Amino acid sequence: MIRWIFNLLCVLLVVISIGFVNIWPVMAQTEMQPIITATETPEPSVSETETQPIITATETPEPSVSETETQPIITATETAESSVTATETETEPITTATETETEPIITATEAQPSVTETETEPSLTEKELEEKINELGQKVVDATQNGDFATSETYWTQLIELLPNNAALWSNRGNAKASQNKLEEAIADYNKSMELAPKAPDPYLNRGLVLEALGRFDDARADYNHLLELSPNDPMAYNNRGNAEGGLGQWQNAIADYEKAIELAPNFAFARANYALALYQTGQTEVAIRTMRNIIRKYPQFPDMRAALTAALWEQGQQGEAESNWVATVGLDSRYKEIEWVKNIRRWPPAMVAALEKFLKIE
Numbered sequence: 001m002i003r004w005i006f007n008l009l010c011v012l013l014v015v016i017s018i019g020f021v022n023i024w025p026v027m028a029q030t031e032m033q034p035i036i037t038a039t040e041t042p043e044p045s046v047s048e049t050e051t052q053p054i055i056t057a058t059e060t061p062e063p064s065v066s067e068t069e070t071q072p073i074i075t076a077t078e079t080a081e082s083s084v085t086a087t088e089t090e091t092e093p094i095t096t097a098t099e100t101e102t103e104p105i106i107t108a109t110e111a112q113p114s115v116t117e118t119e120t121e122p123s124l125t126e127k128e129l130e131e132k133i134n135e136l137g138q139k140v141v142d143a144t145q146n147g148d149f150a151t152s153e154t155y156w157t158q159l160i161e162l163l164p165n166n167a168a169l170w171s172n173r174g175n176a177k178a179s180q181n182k183l184e185e186a187i188a189d190y191n192k193s194m195e196l197a198p199k200a201p202d203p204y205l206n207r208g209l210v211l212e213a214l215g216r217f218d219d220a221r222a223d224y225n226h227l228l229e230l231s232p233n234d235p236m237a238y239n240n241r242g243n244a245e246g247g248l249g250q251w252q253n254a255i256a257d258y259e260k261a262i263e264l265a266p267n268f269a270f271a272r273a274n275y276a277l278a279l280y281q282t283g284q285t286e287v288a289i290r291t292m293r294n295i296i297r298k299y300p301q302f303p304d305m306r307a308a309l310t311a312a313l314w315e316q317g318q319q320g321e322a323e324s325n326w327v328a329t330v331g332l333d334s335r336y337k338e339i340e341w342v343k344n345i346r347r348w349p350p351a352m353v354a355a356l357e358k359f360l361k362i363e
Contacts, residue, residue: 002175002209003202003236133162140172149179167197175206183210201231208240217247235265242274246281246349254278269295273304280312281349288312296325303332304346311355314362322359 124132140155156173163169174189190207193200208223224241227234242257258275261268272295279288292309296302306329313322335341339360343353 002178003205129162133159136162144176149176152176153180165196167193167200167203170196171200171203171206174203174210178206178210178213183214186210199230201227201234201237204230205234205237205240208244212240212244212247215247217244220244221248233264235261235268235271238264239268239271239274242271242278243347246274246278247347251278251282251349255282269299269302273302273308276305277308277349277352280308280355281351285312285316289316301328301332303329303336306332307336307342307356308348308352311352311359314359315355326359 136155136159140152140159143149143152143155153173153176156169156176160166160169160173170189170193174186174193177183177189178186187207187210190203190210193203194207197203204223204227208220208227211217211220211223221241221244224237224244227237228241231237238257238261242254242261245251245254245257255275255278258271258278261271262275265271272291276288276291276295279285279291289309289312292305292312295305296309299305306325310322310326310329313319313325329336335346336356337360339353339357342348342356348356
């Protein structure tokens with residue numbers, strides 16, 4: 001049973017406060033009708049920047065050396081008052097190329113700022129961010145409740161873009177992916193959530209569920225063990241560890257964990273159902289049937305237990321009551337007619353699967 005951990009509707013006074021909050025599995029019905037499921041911009045860039053024209057040496061407004069006017073040189077033959085030799089000639093300094101004054105050369109680096117250096121549009125204000133989060137939060141809740149997990153994933157992604165360091169968002173997107181059977185992608189999101197919040201329990205629970213679906217029961221149990229270190233009184237952690245132990249064939253350990261889950265949460269119908277199935281697997285048939293009856297008495301529209309009771313009673317030769325329970329089962333959830341679903345998705349214990357298969361073959 002996946003545990004969703006969003007609290008988006010509480011973001012009315014704070015920018016964001018997505019906490020690790022428990023809710024029922026997405027595919028489950030209300031408490032009175034529980035159903036066990038498979039897992040419980042900036043503006044466009046400008047390529048041509050406008051700059052001031054670059055003035056080169058050839059464009060210098062001052063005249064070049066060849067055009068420079070100098071005072072004539074007075075030689076000895078041209079003097080009227082004294083004999084002045086060539087060596088005594090007074091001249092005005094000759095301006096060379098290096099002494100020519102020009103306007104400063106404007107290089108590319110001195111051009112006006114490029115588009116990347118100009119001011120961009122301001123980012124979202126805190127109020128705008130809050131409004132955007134609230135809007136996406138409501139959309140993701142609606143999509144999840146409607147079972148539209150592809151759309152839900154899209155909204156989680158948009159929230160992550162706004163709040164990339166929020167661990168709950170990553171875990172919830174992982175749940176949306178897991179619900180679409182994108183198991184490896186879901187694990188990657190759970191890993192990121194754990195990286196951001198190592199002491200948050202829910203990502204471990206949800207990753208454990210996906211590991212179970214992949215048949216990696218040892219790894220799943222390791223996640224549940226770590227979860228119980230973080231949250232020792234988590235009934236769902238005990239229930240799920242029992243499931244992983246069942247996958248490993250350790251049914252007595254599974255029974256102990258289911259009992260602990262029930263002790264911590266007496267109304268945890270899923271744990272009671274798993275407990276009854278494990279009892280049947282270990283040969284405690286009478287206790288198992290009695291437990292199934294008690295669960296159905298409290299939850300009359302619980303198809304998992306009605307299907308299990310059908311199979312157990314048929315094995316006991318109580319065909320009438322078995323048939324009656326089967327009619328109720330099919331009316332609530334027709335998937336129990338598919339033995340492969342019961343075996344591989346719901347993952348009943350082998351003895352319980354065999355009993356139902358016998359009933360279905362005769363039917």
